[in-house]
């Protein structure tokens with residue numbers, strides 16, 4: 123490391139400039155989300171566009187208005203709730219599928235794995251109409267269940283789980299059998315805790331997917347009680363009465379959880395993708 | 404009746420073109436310590452895993468405690484197992500690893516505590532009680548694995564090369580610990596190893612396997628003194644037994660290099676009318692260099708030049724060429740010689756082994 127100190131400095135500077143470049147819209151958004159529309163317009167052409175206003179009584183005005191006058195907090199909580207359900211259901215369903223493909227012998231196992239892997243390349247938009255028709259035919263439109271059901275199974279997550287479970291040692295399962303551990307109990311009390319990284323990775327991906335999804339919830343949900351944050355964001359920002367500052371406040375609010383997740387789990391995300399990508403081709 | 408009984412046990416892995424274990428017959432008594440030894444790939448682990456129930460038995464019948472267990476689940480066979488790579492539960496502490504089975508057996512909490520404490524105590528794991536396996540040394544991990552096996556009071560212990568991941572010194576001390584545990588608990592133990600020293604020092608009886616077939620079953624000294632064939636003779640004992648291609652005519656042996664040796668009648672008498680080509684075997688310690696033996700067997704005295712010497716202190720291995728083969732003599736520290744020294748030696752005729760040239764079976 124020491125040897126390359128000059129290239130390292132250059133690299134650091136380049137990365138710093140680049141990250142500023144990527145960050146500047148975020149900083150702009152954050153700074154202006156505290157301003158009145160008049161102030162935003164006034165600051166528009168100067169560097170003050172990147173500086174928040176002075177801290178005074180009306181500093182959080184935009185946020186307070188959004189929280190008071192709209193149901194945005196409720197939409198965010200809805201989305202958190204859906205994400206939580208989908209994380210639990212997704213880890214169980216995709217995890218079990220991945221485990222079966224990794225460790226349980228059954229006819230045509232490799233074929234199955236291949237088919238599931240091929241499903242990864244099908245973009246979800248192409249099957250969304252079919253999903254919609256299914257859910258509609260089952261009378262599940264406008265229900266949480268109807269929203270959740272088609273989202274649980276995820277070939278990419280099955281594949282991630284499988285890659286990690288393949289390398290779990292078989293003798294631990296054998297030892298567990300002699301300790302009177304049932305297969306189901308083994309999965310939940312041994313396999314998942316031994317594979318914390320992939321569980322975290324899948325959970326994070328699931329959360330981000332649910333949080334950022336717009337199309338599917340907009341098809342399933344019409345009742346405003348059940349809406350998700352992205353739909354809420356859209357309806358708030360497209361309302362003519364919403365000011366520029368309020369729009370930026372809503373966007374900031376919807377961005378914060380994503381930033382927190384990345385900050386907390388960046389290691390798991392990278393580790394998960396790298397470790398699963400490098401094993402077994 | 405024997406406690407574990409193998410009746411014509413066979414194993415052929417799916418897709419394999421030959422059997423990994425063939426016609427395995429054995430009776431094990433309650434409380435016995437049995438070692439399975441043999442070279443890599445001879446079917447030791449396969450046999451052990453059939454006892455555990457992790458591999459299907461493809462032929463024959465297996466009885467444990469009088470009950471046929473071919474189709475019994477591993478957990479219902481009354482066995483505990485220690486694995487080569489320990490197979491500890493990585494996210495559980497030492498204590499939880501040891502008590503996990505008892506918990507699943509719905510043993511009352513106070514009894515779990517008592518038994519776990521006992522195991523932790525007997526294995527000297529007190530200070531590691533709350534550590535996770537990744538923070539333990541190999542020896543400590545193997546002790547946890549032993550603890551996990553002994554708390555459940557199972558009647559049969561299976562161990563598959565439990566010491567092979569440990570360094571030499573630790574191996575010796577764990578060897579003694581396992582022997583001691585076996586004496587204290589009295590459980591029937593089947594111990595798989597490819598190390599004949601482990602088998603010799605620990606087992607009541609040894610089962611030697613080769614290519615999936617039992618070669619010989621017996622007490623350690625029986626195998627050492629009366630090997631059934633050349634393979635067993637060569638496998639048991641270190642340094643390896645010396646082998647020579649010889650021709651026996653009357654009572655005269657002719658070695659490949661033309662040297663001869665006259666056999667006393669007592670030896671000829673034991674070789675029922677066998678003559679002609681055969682294989683002669685003698686252990687290193689039965690090649691004698693001391694004056695007393697040289698005098699007694701003076702008519703068969705030979706000489707050679709030392710090519711290599713392994714000096715270990717109490718005993719020394721001298722390498723030289725004789726009879727057309729590399730020969731290793733194992734001598735005491737009083738007969739130490741250096742490379743290039745010329746030595747006189749005799750074979751102790753009472754300790755000669757004769758094997759059939761084709762079948763390699765030992766003549767009785």
Ligand SMILES: Nc1ncnc2c1ncn2[C@@H]1O[C@H](COP(=O)(O)OP(=O)(O)OP(=O)(O)O)[C@@H](O)[C@H]1O
Nearest residue numbers: 416417419423442443444445446447448449450597
């Ligand atoms: N799962 C398997 N499928 C096919 N063949 C196998 C399988 N496991 C083992 N074998 C074969 O069966 C034979 C016996 O293997 P086994 O593992 O019992 O040997 P071992 O005596 O335990 O050897 P080692 O000392 O190397 O552990 C070997 O020829 C091996 O290649």
Ligand SMILES: [Mg+2]
Nearest residue numbers: 447448449563
């Ligand atoms: Mg083995």
